[in-house]
Amino acid sequence: MSDRSDILPRRQSMGGIADQLTGIPLHFPAERRWVIAMAFASALLLLLIISVTALFTRGVGIWGINIPVNWAFAIHNYVWWLGIGHAGTLISALLLLTGSEWRNSLNRFAETMTLFAVVCAGIYPVLHLGRPWYVYWMFPYPATMGVWPQFRSPLEWDIWAVLTYLTVSLVFWYTGLIPDLAAARDRATGRGWQIFFGITSLGWRGSAIHWLRWSQAYRLTAALAVPLVVSVHSEVSLLFAAGQIPGWHSTIFPPYFVLGAAFSGFAVVAIIAVALRSWFGLRNLVTDDHLDVLGKVLLATGLMTGYGYVFEVFDALYSGEAHEMRTLLDRVAGVYAWTYWGAVLFNFVPLQALWWRGVRRTGWALLLISISVAIGMWLERDMILVTSLYRDFLVSSWGKFTPTFWDWSTYLGTIGLFLVPFLIAVRLIPMISIFESKELLHEEKQEAHHG
Known part of the structure; x- marks a missing residue:
């Protein structure tokens, strides 16, 4: 039997997989947990609505931005959310093209x-405009004044990169x-479900011929999608690297940001994988071997x-x-050194436990390490922005x-903005690919029969 049997769904029948996932x-089966999670997420979403209302009413002065730190949480969290959104495309698109079978239990969620993380990222540049009702100025349209967006601006590139x-x-x-x-x-037996799935399955x-066109x-x-993963975050890095600000002006930024x-x-994929397999009893589909592979990828990218x-x-x-040296020293030992060392601590110290196979295959351990990485990467984005801006070239x-x-x-x-639609998606659609899981099980049985 092939070694890939370690990552195949452990069910006795293909019909059993479809019945389990549909x-x-x-x-x-997890109505109570879902309601509690949705209540928490809705409270955070309500907080966003209140915050945005206050922002539109009073202006961006309610934030802590100033001169010289005129980029702060808005761009910081934009980069963080957009980074989170990249793993979904990597798992699905790249591994589909390379024929990696371990993606099949992870790609759907x-x-x-990815979708909801990109939405959370996309609202930040709009809010940061100060007058978001003029966001349409970012798009080329036949204005009577003949005014067009400045396509040489990396900020303009953001609009097209994120939307694409x-x-x-x-x-x-x-x-x-x-x-x-x-x-x-x-x-489906209920009429409502039959209508919903009947419309969304597009006949x-x-x-x-359906399978041919679909494939x-x-x-x-x-x-x-694969080159977009590289190009979009490379473009985001050029927001920084294209300027002359110390600590940003570096050719390492595009690959550094992509990785x-x-x-x-x-890390966030691992968090979701552990949570969903615990909530819905999916250990036969999201196996310890899947966690093992996730742990290896997390260690490698780290x-x-x-x-x-x-x-x-x-x-x-x-x-x-001189200014580069001063910025480096300030990051390591200055006022905001806690963000630098916090990023190092959260990103790389717990990560070393993933060298051990037993840790990678333990759900709660992988969950804690992944949460640590998410915190560490948030601190890293904060460090990159603030420590380069708060001391300008002029002491004044x-x-x-x-x-x-x-x-x-x-x-x-924005965490609520991410969680609410994600929880709705969990409630409405199969979170693991049914047909791909069945296909792998069929191939494994064929190999066992002929082997």
């Missing part, structure tokens, strides 16, 4: 995570979901991100430029940044 939205990434991710997610929606439609009947569309979209995004994104930390130090020392322009209540409430509110 039974989650149709019969929902990872793709769903969101659009492709949405199409990729929905395309992969269609066969499973049809499976849920065929098993899927599973004929040969072509799915792989084509995956091929479009950091994968690092934080895989070590690559750690290389970026080392290179930043080397870059400053090798350049010998120096000024500290202190986040206000509204900075924190807006950030916490």
Whole structure:
């Protein structure tokens, strides 16, 4: 038997897999936990609504931004959320094209995570405009004054990068979901569920021509999505690297940001994987071997991100430029040194436990390490922004940044903006790919029969 049997769904029948996964939205075995989680998430979403209302009423002065720190939580959390959104596309698109079978139990909720994380990221530049009702100025339209956006500005690139990434991710997610929606439609007994799944499955009947067209569309979209993972976060890094600010002006930033995004994104995927398999009893589908692979990927991307930390130090020392040296020293021993050392501590110290196989295969241990990584990457983004800005080239322009209540409430509110639609998706759609799990089980049985 092939070694890949370790990551195959452990069910006696393919029909059992379909019944198990469609039974989650149709019969929902964790109603009480879901209601508690939804109440908590809704409270955070309400906090976001209040915060945005206050922002629109009173202006961005309610935040702690100032001169010289005119970029702070808004851009900091934008980069953090966008980074989280990258792992879903990596797991689904890249591993689909390379034929990696361990993706099949993880790709659906990872793709769903991507959509809502990108939405959370996308609202921040709009809020940061100060006058968000003029956001349409960012798009080229036939204005009578002939005014066009400044396409040489990295901020303008953000609009196109995020919208393109969101659009492709949405199409990729929905395309992969269609066969499973049809499976849920065929098993639904309630009229409401039959209508919902009947409409969303787009008339899927599973004929040969349906599978052919679907496979072509799915792989084509995956091929479009993979370079977007690299290009979008490389573009985000150019918001920093294209300027002359010490600590930002470095050629390491594009790969550094892409690897950091994968690092934080895989951490959140691991958090969701452990939570969902515990909530819904999915240990036969999200196995210890899947956690093992997630732990290995998390360790690998973490070590690559750690290389970026080392290179930043080397870059400053090798350049010998006075402002770069001063920024490096300030990050290590200055007022905000706690953000630098906090990022090092949370990102890399617990991570070393993943060298041991037993730790990688233990759900609660992987969960705690992943939470630590998510916190560490948040601190890293804060460190990159504030420590480079709060001491400008002129001493007369120096000024500290202190986040206000509204900075924190807006950030916490975006967590609600992420959780509420994600929990709704858990309630409505199969969170693990049914047809791919069945396909792997069929292939494994065929190998066992002929082996």
